[in-house]
Amino acid sequence: MKKTERRTCRLLPPLVLLLLVLFPGNCHAALDDGFAEGIALLASKSFAQKTEGAEKIAGSGDKRTDKVLRAFLDGQLYFTKEGQVLVYGVPGSDGLQVTDALIETPLGIMSADQLNKITINNQLRGQLKTLLARLSLRSADPAVRLAGVREMFADITPETAKVFDDLRQTEKDDRVREALLTALALAGVRSADLAERKKGLVTLAESLDPEVRNELTRLIGEEKDKTLLQEAKRSLGKIEAKLSWYAKLETVFFGLSLGSVLVLAAIGLAITFGVIGVINMAHGELIMIGAYTTYVMQLLLPDALGVALALSVPVAFVVAALVGIAIERSVIRFLYGRPLETLLATFGLSLILQQAVRSIFSPLNRSVATPAWMSGSIAINPVLSLTINRVTIFVFAMLVFAGLFLLLKKSSLGLQVRAVSQNRAMARAMGVRASRVDALTFGLGSGIAGIAGVALSQLTNVGPNLGQSYIVDSFMVVVFGGVGNLWGTLVGGLVLGVANKFLEPWSGAVLAKIVILVFIILFIQKRPQGLFPQRGRAAE
Amino acid sequence: MKMKLLKMTLALALLVGTFNTQAALAEETIKVGILHSLSGTMAISETTLKDTMLMLIEEQNKKGGLLGKKLVPVVVDPASNWPLFAEKARELIQKEKVAATFGCWTSVSRKSVLPVFEELNSLLFYPVQYEGEESSLNVFYTGAAPNQQAIPAVDYLMNEIGAKRWVLAGTDYVYPRTTNKILEAYLKSKGVAAEDIMINYTPFGHSDWQSIVADIKKFGSAGKKTAVVSTINGDANVPFYKELGNQGIKADAIPVVAFSVGEEELSGIDTKPLVGHLAAWNYFMSVNNPANAAFIKTWKAFIKNDKRVTNDPMEAHYIGFNMWVKAVEKAGTTDPKAVQDAIIGVAVPNLSGGYSAMMPNHHITKPVLIGEIQANGQFETVWQTSGLVAGDAWSDYLEGSKDLISDWRKPLSCGAYNVVTHKCSGTK
């Protein structure tokens, strides 16, 4: 008896494995053997043997299984060089925190060369995920169960369907139950029985899951029954319609997100260019300074990347603003009233700043980490998910805009800035220290550029060329929106972003950009002062 | 007034003068030109290669130089400006009289200097993987040709991963265009249907990947195993991988194999979300053998930075430089003509544990390695060709070039010989 049991356990086909997981207790006698054999196989160099080992471990039903496989998947499973003990190794600041995996006792800190890592490749990674998914069907966490069910959509068979059906009876969570139902319906559609297929189709009718769509497409290709074929086509049609609606929604999101990046990049320019009339070609480099500030902050706080990122916002503002004020005091103040000369001088400055960054930080790109709370995405439904970093940056851009807007409209500095930009002589006559206001305004615009750099460091390269890739776009946004109008920059940036994203699917990324540029050229002919022209005397 | 005229003439004459001052050449030195951009968009990649060359030359001088003479590097900055590359090349050859030049990264920079090297008959060692379709008497291609990188990578994905649907994503320039043309023909010859291939091009420095990554995700959800072959260039990679990570495309679902992402590029990316994505190269820093360990040690000491990484184009320069040294020693002179003859067949150790030889078509033999990205920014070799692969100047999968071969040995001495019409094209 014992012998046959052991053999069954060793040759576990996935189905039995699944049943085993679902009904633990049937195969207890052989458990320790399967687990130990599996572990022994992990020491092999061959990925095929490792896979076998992982399957054995999964089939053993041992309670350490889940933890071992998960550590394996995360690349935190090692053998000690001395004694070949299976251990977990969690990287810390001064080596690896090592724990014995079998008896779960800490073994202290070891360095990487005392351990042999159990390497993993993509196939193995995929298999581990499936194994874990199967194991997780009984997990206490509904989210884990949901992921487990979804993971198994692709290879569901009539036999596994039975298990799912049992699970459904006891399942309490709505979303998991729904997923189970979808799985069952998928099995139904795949069944040879016409009635089953019909029943399955009714359930699948409006599911957005990509697996469902593939299944329906397959069904339409193969189905002989006319009414069912008709039904399947109608279902697919409905799904397609929903998909295209969500695709549009997604495009709008993409567009707004691109637009918010443009707004962030341009809004500092809207101040220096729009309010005090300086064509600041070094604007891009101020953005770059902000991005490098983030990099330095993360270097200073290596254990708290998220905190470093949040702190970077004020620090980058101050650093970029100080650089800006230095530029204003040393160069630009001698050039007021000659906007084109400022273009030349600031172009020279931008070359100097770029080379300075190259000399200090090397010409290589620097790596800025994305904290955990900014990575991943929020899944609205199976086809629409919003990436968290983009959402964060969109919200951030709106906050920066609102803050800047309030500053200019409500604070006394804002009042002075507006006064000087509208009528310099009159403002001075009223006692405004115009040159101080100039410096502060330029500093403000530069500081905002620095903040934009913090945001951009989360999306793109942090390198010496960062600034150059945004400068032309920034000018386009400001001019399109209307020089000297913050609302113009906001609306202009978002409109250009959304338009770009709607053009992209049918024209490709390059043509979309060309079309946008040509559109701006033509638009300026129609409205030479941009979307929101300045009114009154200041316009002249 | 006359004074002014005189002044201007003087000023002009002075300017002309500065360009004519021929530095008096001491007999006991050999000059080596280094033509890599140190500013502009390409500085990111090329500065490292300049430093590599300086290191190699320094090491060679420690060993007593070449032919008993000291090697002197001549560094110029072509500033990522293609016409400037041609100007600087001419300056290196005609004014500085360099014996050989090591340089260029982009195809366009190579195309720009090519006529100059041919006209003045000087030697260029080009260290970067490229699209092939070229073989010049004056250029030695030490980087990978498409058959040394792209085709083995696709074979790996097809046979080992079981990929059935393919996304060929690239930056819109000649290297991705040609590589994708070759791969498309290759995939079709293996029975992949046209609707299972998606080709996408983006401009240089493309930074907003949202829609394209979403498209890849949709393309990959059709039930067949999907793989992405990326010929996306340098700067655009960081935002591309960030977007992949954020949209949840994991390497085990849709693996991305890249041809332009090496250790250097990864050092500028947070690699945690990228673990398991692939790259195909002829060398990885993680390759474990004594030659490589020594090279890495020398490099870290030279650059005085323990964190710096090594990469494939650096190895290509290492191979190219040693081949040149060996060929010069064999010929007993740095005269380009003699070196051109001597270098064919020269074999030197590469850093992946074997020997690379210069073939008659001026390409070299290399092993092909496929590596998976690790969390520490290194690659782990998961597959490797059993032997060496010889670089193919003319692709067998392109309409125009499948009949062409290149052989610079006498009596053929031709870079583009048509085996059907028996004509040598591309001659003056």
Next chain:
Amino acid sequence: MTHIARILKDDRPGAALLIMLLAASAVVPFCNLALAEGNPLHLPTYSMTLWGKYLCYALLAVSVDLIWGYLGILSLGHGAFFALGGYAMGMYLMRQIGGRGVYGNPVLPDFMVFLNWKELPWFWHGFQWFWFAALMVVAVPSALAFVFGRFAFRSRVTGVYLSIITQALTYALLLAFFRNEMGFGGNNGLTDFKDILGFSLQEDATRAGLFALSALALAAGYLACRLITASRLGMACTAIRDQESRLRFVGYRVENIKLWVFTFSAALAGIAGALYVPQVGIINPTEFSPLNSIEIVIMVAVGGRASLYGAVAGAILVNAAKSWLTVAFPDAWLFGLGALFVFVTLFLPYGVVGLIRKKGKRS
């Protein structure tokens, strides 16, 4: 003739420049070709082509100075006209390669063969004839400038708005020419030229000829611009620069004046581009880059705006500085170039020639 003499009498530096250019067009080829290598007066080919290149930039700078210095239009997209002229010439040179390309295709350029183009796109026809290419060198940039200017000046787009949309124009063209589908060779552009009008481009004699041609073209271009600025039209231009609306009230068709001068300037830029391409051996989309166009404006500013000869001096000075610094200080040359731009704008508002002019007045 007497008219020209009279004008040049008022423009002594210009006259000197013309004499120098005429002399150079004869002396430089002589020094390069007739004098042997060892001769102390021998001029290496390398220096000659380099100077040929500077002269092309000088012509481009003159064309920018004409509209910026005298008409007040700051074009941040003049590189586009230069590049279009260059592409027209490049297409001619490409067609001249004929069957000598690596694939031996008698009609299609190499880059089309390996990207599987089956036949020549329509816009490549005609470029096998030099006269047609020469016509296009002038016609394409002028046509673009005419259409663009007609729209822009009629809707009275001025100042920075105009500058930014010229930038948008060149940026859009940059992206367009990068696309391989356009049939202009994509990022690689056009290269590997063999000969022009039957003369091999690798011959020193051809190079000397091109240098002489560039010198003469610059001389002619300079003279033409000077004739314009010294005429009634030129005075109207200056008036537009200083008080556009007043001139409009007086009854001048301001937009027409702007349009014609702008178009003429674009044509000059096109010619400069056409001469530039055979000398550097490559034309590719980076010539459209907005930064290139800004650099041209800076050349004019460094030399001195609104003097024409200042533009020539600036172009030569900036490019020579670049050539020298990229070799002498390859790691730090951008500091020098950047500092030069800042220094000139702060301390030499009239550029380098302003410095000489001031000194001249003092003495």
